[in-house]
Amino acid sequence: MSLAINGGAPVRTKPFPVWPVWGDEEIENLTRVIKSGKWGRLAGKETETFENQFAAAHDARHGIAMNSGTTALRIALTAADIDVGDEVIVPAYTFIATASAVVEAGAIPVFVDIDPDTYNIDPQAIEAAVTPRTRAIMPVHFAGRPANMDALQKIAQKHDLIIIEDAAQAWGASWKNRPVGAIGAAGCFSFQSSKNVNCGEGGIILTNDDTIAKFARSHHNCGRSEDGLWYEHFYFGGNYRITELQSAVLLAQYDRYEELKAIRQENFALLSELLGDIDGIMPLPLEKNVTSHACHLFIFRYQKEHFAGISKTKFIEALRKEGIPTSPGYSIPLYKQPVFLNKSFGPRGKKIEMDIDYSVDFCPESEKACYEEAIWFTQNILLGSEEDMHDIVAAIEKVQREAPSVVSR
Numbered sequence: 001m002s003l004a005i006n007g008g009a010p011v012r013t014k015p016f017p018v019w020p021v022w023g024d025e026e027i028e029n030l031t032r033v034i035k036s037g038k039w040g041r042l043a044g045k046e047t048e049t050f051e052n053q054f055a056a057a058h059d060a061r062h063g064i065a066m067n068s069g070t071t072a073l074r075i076a077l078t079a080a081d082i083d084v085g086d087e088v089i090v091p092a093y094t095f096i097a098t099a100s101a102v103v104e105a106g107a108i109p110v111f112v113d114i115d116p117d118t119y120n121i122d123p124q125a126i127e128a129a130v131t132p133r134t135r136a137i138m139p140v141h142f143a144g145r146p147a148n149m150d151a152l153q154k155i156a157q158k159h160d161l162i163i164i165e166d167a168a169q170a171w172g173a174s175w176k177n178r179p180v181g182a183i184g185a186a187g188c189f190s191f192q193s194s195k196n197v198n199c200g201e202g203g204i205i206l207t208n209d210d211t212i213a214k215f216a217r218s219h220h221n222c223g224r225s226e227d228g229l230w231y232e233h234f235y236f237g238g239n240y241r242i243t244e245l246q247s248a249v250l251l252a253q254y255d256r257y258e259e260l261k262a263i264r265q266e267n268f269a270l271l272s273e274l275l276g277d278i279d280g281i282m283p284l285p286l287e288k289n290v291t292s293h294a295c296h297l298f299i300f301r302y303q304k305e306h307f308a309g310i311s312k313t314k315f316i317e318a319l320r321k322e323g324i325p326t327s328p329g330y331s332i333p334l335y336k337q338p339v340f341l342n343k344s345f346g347p348r349g350k351k352i353e354m355d356i357d358y359s360v361d362f363c364p365e366s367e368k369a370c371y372e373e374a375i376w377f378t379q380n381i382l383l384g385s386e387e388d389m390h391d392i393v394a395a396i397e398k399v400q401r402e403a404p405s406v407v408s409r
């Protein structure tokens with residue numbers, strides 16, 4: 001059967017589930033808030049209720065919700081006393097916010113490579129990057145898979161470093177049965193629209209540290225204190241508050257989270273098993289310490305030598321034509337992004353002199369992931385049926401069988 005990219009019939013034309021999933025609960029919650037007239041977080045109770053619920057589910061004493069995951073990272077760094085000129089170690093393969101939050105906090109992101117088996121930060125690479133100026137490590141629980149917290153805590157202890165977890169993609173994920181987010185000094189989650197817990201835009205900081213919580217709460221609320229006057233500002237801060245409307249949606253979304261997570265996990269396991277049998281397709285293996293994977297992304301490594309040498313880009317195009325929405329993921333390691341290469345951190349892209357040269361960085365595994373190997377399926381695909389998963393497998397097998405017929409590889 002000829003490939004759809006060559007004009008043949010596609011494996012499927014049926015769409016995969018769309019995101020977000022929502023129902024009467026979101027509408028009822030929103031209606032309640034609108035009718036109450038209490039639309040801002042300082043007036044109502046929705047945000048506080050969500051903060052308490054989310055923090056408790058992650059074994060954290062404090063939850064401070066705000067307007068985005070990026071804001072949460074930036075504020076968590078400052079609240080954890082990361083200062084101007086401090087170095088913060090981050091993975092090179094992640095969303096820009098992991099590193100831009102560090103720059104916004106006045107600190108210096110130092111990029112290190114990922115482990116190709118997990119696509120999480122490589123603990124050995126961290127050891128090599130520690131300098132006397134290093135103050136923190138910011139691991140990302142990438143795709144919803146917890147980073148190796150044992151190894152990270154060991155390194156942090158040895159060098160007296162703070163861990164701020166970028167848990168933007170990892171709601172309810174756990175490492176050795178411990179929920180991520182408050183294992184380190186603080187952790188930050190995102191509720192942006194593509195995320196498994198979604199209110200359009202939003203984020204939260206979790207922490208068990210009372211001082212971090214106090215400064216984070218103040219920073220996101222114009223430097224106020226809980227018992228100060230409305231126009232009394234003790235610290236530097238801004239307005240990064242979330243609205244009651246967003247929190248009302250979050251409460252409804254979070255109620256349906258566990259049920260959807262179970263479906264994603266089931267399909268994740270099935271797809272891992274089925275794709276693992278195809279030469280040249282390597283789903284990232286699950287290590288036993290990952291006791292719960294949040295399944296924000298399903299990732300496999302693609303090896304073109306098993307597909308007649310067709311490039312990652314062409315393979316994705318072929319799969320999409322077969323009716324399988326496939327993503328190349330991040331296309332450039334962060335240190336190669338123009339903003340870092342040129343240190344364009346000032347107004348209108350003005351170069352800011354910093355004692356670091358990103359042009360000398362080279363993280364081979366991150367480069368391989370971006371340019372050659374990493375292929376993603378987004379979380380909505382994992383909400384499909386068992387038959388949908390079999391269609392994915394059938395499409396990949398078809399592309400493999402017919403790969404020699406693909407011209408301009």
Ligand SMILES: Cc1ncc(COP(=O)(O)O)c(C=O)c1O
Pocket residue numbers: 068069070071094095097098140166168169189190191192201202203
């Ligand atoms: C790893 C990672 N960190 C941080 C963020 C930032 O979250 P937000 O988009 O809510 O600002 C995201 C969101 O895309 C992310 O994927």
